[in-house]
Amino acid sequence: MNVVQVQELTRIYTTTQGFLKQKKRDILAVDGVSFEVNQGELFGMLGPNGAGKTTTIKILTTLLLPTAGRALVMGHDISRESQAVRRQINVIYGGERGLYRRLTGQQNLLYTADLYGVEPPIAQKRVAELLELVGLDKRADERVENYSRGMAQRLHIARGLINDPSVIFMDEPTIGLDPEAAHFIRQRIKWLTGQGKTVFLTTHDLWEADQLCDRIAILKKGKIIALDTPRELRRLVGDVQVVEVETFGMPEEKRAGLEAALKTSFVSVATYGPKQTIAIQTQNPNEVTAQVQQLLKGVKVLNIRVREQSLEDVYLRLVQEDKS
Amino acid sequence: MKHHLQVFRAAVRMTIWDYLAQPMWPFWLTITPFAFALVAVFLYRDAPPKTFALYVVLGSGAMGMWASALGGCSFSMMQERRWGTIVYTFTTPASQLWIAAGRSLVHAVIGLMTLAEIALISVLFLGIQLTIASPVAFLLAVLLTILAFAVIGLFLNSFFMLTRSASDWQNALSRFLYVFCGVMYPISVLPDWLRPFSYVLAPTWSLKAIRLSVEPGALGNSDYLMNIGLTLLLTMVYLLLAWYLQGVTEHKLRISAELERI
Ligand SMILES: Nc1ncnc2c1ncn2[C@@H]1O[C@H](COP(=O)(O)OP(=O)(O)OP(=O)(O)O)[C@@H](O)[C@H]1O
Numbered sequence: 385m386n387v388v389q390v391q392e393l394t395r396i397y398t399t400t401q402g403f404l405k406q407k408k409r410d411i412l413a414v415d416g417v418s419f420e421v422n423q424g425e426l427f428g429m430l431g432p433n434g435a436g437k438t439t440t441i442k443i444l445t446t447l448l449l450p451t452a453g454r455a456l457v458m459g460h461d462i463s464r465e466s467q468a469v470r471r472q473i474n475v476i477y478g479g480e481r482g483l484y485r486r487l488t489g490q491q492n493l494l495y496t497a498d499l500y501g502v503e504p505p506i507a508q509k510r511v512a513e514l515l516e517l518v519g520l521d522k523r524a525d526e527r528v529e530n531y532s533r534g535m536a537q538r539l540h541i542a543r544g545l546i547n548d549p550s551v552i553f554m555d556e557p558t559i560g561l562d563p564e565a566a567h568f569i570r571q572r573i574k575w576l577t578g579q580g581k582t583v584f585l586t587t588h589d590l591w592e593a594d595q596l597c598d599r600i601a602i603l604k605k606g607k608i609i610a611l612d613t614p615r616e617l618r619r620l621v622g623d624v625q626v627v628e629v630e631t632f633g634m635p636e637e638k639r640a641g642l643e644a645a646l647k648t649s650f651v652s653v654a655t656y657g658p659k660q661t662i663a664i665q666t667q668n669p670n671e672v673t674a675q676v677q678q679l680l681k682g683v684k685v686l687n688i689r690v691r692e693q694s695l696e697d698v699y700l701r702l703v704q705e706d707k708s
Numbered sequence: 709m710k711h712h713l714q715v716f717r718a719a720v721r722m723t724i725w726d727y728l729a730q731p732m733w734p735f736w737l738t739i740t741p742f743a744f745a746l747v748a749v750f751l752y753r754d755a756p757p758k759t760f761a762l763y764v765v766l767g768s769g770a771m772g773m774w775a776s777a778l779g780g781c782s783f784s785m786m787q788e789r790r791w792g793t794i795v796y797t798f799t800t801p802a803s804q805l806w807i808a809a810g811r812s813l814v815h816a817v818i819g820l821m822t823l824a825e826i827a828l829i830s831v832l833f834l835g836i837q838l839t840i841a842s843p844v845a846f847l848l849a850v851l852l853t854i855l856a857f858a859v860i861g862l863f864l865n866s867f868f869m870l871t872r873s874a875s876d877w878q879n880a881l882s883r884f885l886y887v888f889c890g891v892m893y894p895i896s897v898l899p900d901w902l903r904p905f906s907y908v909l910a911p912t913w914s915l916k917a918i919r920l921s922v923e924p925g926a927l928g929n930s931d932y933l934m935n936i937g938l939t940l941l942l943t944m945v946y947l948l949l950a951w952y953l954q955g956v957t958e959h960k961l962r963i964s965a966e967l968e969r970i
C-alpha cells in the first residue's frame with residue numbers, strides 16, 4: 385500500500401516587502417514533484433539548502449497547502465481531508481523549538497496526548513513508556529528550559545510518537561547533536577520501521593541516509609533529480625571508484641589545473657584549514673593516480689588512496705552535475 | 709465532541725501550569741489590581757458613596773478583567789509563536805478554537821480574581837460598604853461576565869494567530885476597550901457617536917447587570933433581565949463569528965505560511 389502518494393506537487397511562496405510600495409515576489413519552492421512512499425518504508429529526502437525538503441514536509445503534514453498538485457497520506461487528501469490525515473501522522477522538526485519551555489517534559493507529553501485525543505489512561509501509560517524509550521524518565525519532572533539540546537530533541541521524538549502515528553515525518557532530527565546523541569536517535573528511527581511505521585526523513589548527513597534509508601529522493605531547486613535505493617543510486621553514476629588525495633597547502637592554481645586536466649572525471653575538493661581532500665571519481669583509478677602524482681609535483685601530498693564511492697560522492701556528483 | 713472537551717480541559721490545565729510556572733504571577737495577581745483600584749479611588753473621591761462603591765470595585769475590577777482576558781490570550785499566542793509550538797499544535801487534530809476557549813476561560817477567571825481582590829481591598833482598607841441584595845442575580849451576572857470576557861478572547865484568537873505582534877495590538881486594543889465598556893463611568897458620558905461601539909461589547913451589558921444586581925429584587929427587574937439577555941445574545945454572536953473567523957484564518961495561514969514567522 386502507498387502510504388504517501390504525491391502527484392505533481394507544487395508550492396509557491398509569495399512574499400511582500402516594503403511598507404507603502406509593496407513589492408511581491410514569488411519563490412518556487414517545490415516544482416511539480418511526484419513520488420510514493422510504501423508502508424513500512426524509511427524514505428529519505430536529500431538536497432541542498434533551500435531545495436524544498438521542509439516545504440514538502442509542511443505540505444504533507446497539512447501545515448501548508450500546495451499551490452498545485454495533489455497528495456494523499458494514508459489515502460486521505462491533505463488539502464480536503466486534513467483532519468483525517470492529522471489523526472494518523474506526526475511530525476518532528478529538528479532543533480529545540482516547539483516545546484512549552486516552562487512546562488516539564490512530562491507535562492509537554494500529556495498536553496500533546498490530549499490534543500491528539502489519546503484516552504487519558506492510555507496516555508498516562510504511553511507517556512511513561514515513551515519517556516523511557518528516549519531515556520528521559522529520570523528528568524521527566526524537570527522544566528524543558530533546563531534541558532540540553534539533545535534532551536529537547538529526544539523529547540521531540542517522544543512527542544512525535546504520542547499518538548502512535550502510522551507515518552512519521554522527520555525534518556533533520558539529528559541536526560546539531562553530538563555523535564552519541566545522533567546515534568541514539570538513529571537507533572530509535574530504525575526501531576520505528578521495525579514496528580511497522582513508515583518514516584519520511586530529511587537529512588544533510590549522507591552517511592546517516594545511507595545507513596537508514598530504504599529509498600532516497602534527491603531534491604534540487606524543488607525538483608527530484610534522482611530517486612532510488614542507496615545501492616542503485618551508486619550504480620546510477622556508473623561503476624566508478626574514488627581516488628582520494630590529501631594535500632597540504634595546495635595553491636589555488638594547482639586546483640584549477642587539476643580540474644582542467646581531469647575533466648572526464650568528477651573532481652570535488654574539500655578544504656580543512658591548510659589541508660585539502662581531493663576526491664576524483666573515475667573508472668580508471670590507476671591511470672588517474674599516476675596523473676595526479678604528476679600534476680601535483682611540488683605540492684605536499686600527505687596521502688593517496690583508492691576507495692569505493694560513498695553516497696556522498698554520488699550525491700555531490702548528482703547535485704553538481706545537474707545544471708538545471 | 710468528546711475530543712473537543714478533552715482538548716478544552718487540556719488547554720485549561722496547560723494554561724494554569726504555564727501561568728503558575730511564571731515567576732511574576734504573584735505580582736500580577738496583587739500589584740496590578742491594587743493599582744487599578746487606586747486609580748478608581750482617586751477618580752471617585754468626591755462621588756456619593758453608592759456610586760463610589762460601584763465604580764471603584766466594578767470599574768477597576770472590569771479593567772483587571774480586560775487586561776487579563778486580552779493580555780493573557782495575546783501573550784499565550786505570542787509565546788506559541790516564539791517557542792514554535794503553534795506549528796506543532798496546528799497540525800494536531802485538535803481544534804484551535806477549543807484550545808483558545810480553554811485558554812480564554814482561564815484568563816477570564818484570573819481576571820475575576822482581581823475583581824474579587826479589589827472588592828476585598830475596598831472593604832478592608834477603604835471602608836467601602838458592599839451589600840449584595842440579590843446574591844443569585846449577582847452570581848448569574850458574574851458568571852455571564854466571565855463568559856463575555858472569555859468569548860472576546862476567543863473571538864480575537866484568530867486575529868492573534870494572524871499577527872506577529874499580538875501583544876502590541878492587545879495593548880492598543882485594551883486602552884480602547886476601557887473607554888468603550890464604561891469601566892470607570894457610565895457610558896452615557898460618551899458622545900453619542902461613540903456609543904454604538906460600547907453597545908456591541910458583551911461585557912458592557914454584563915457589567916451593567918452586576919451593577920443592577922446589588923439592588924434588591926433584581927431578578928424581577930426588567931432592566932436587569934434585559935442586560936442579561938443582551939449579554940447572552942452578544943455572546944452567541946461572538947461565538948459564531950469566532951467559529952467562522954477561525955476557519956477562514958486557518959485556511960489563510962496554510963496559504964500564506966505566516967504561522968512560523970516570529
Ligand atoms: N515561509 C516562507 N516564506 C517564503 N519563502 C520561503 C518560506 N519557507 C521557505 N521558503 C523558501 O522556499 C525555498 C525552499 O525552502 P525549504 O525550507 O523547503 O528548503 P529545505 O530543502 O528544507 O532547505 P534546508 O536544507 O536549508 O532546510 C527556499 O528558497 C526558501 O527560501
Ligand SMILES: [Mg+2]
Binds near residue numbers: 438439
Ligand atoms: Mg529544511
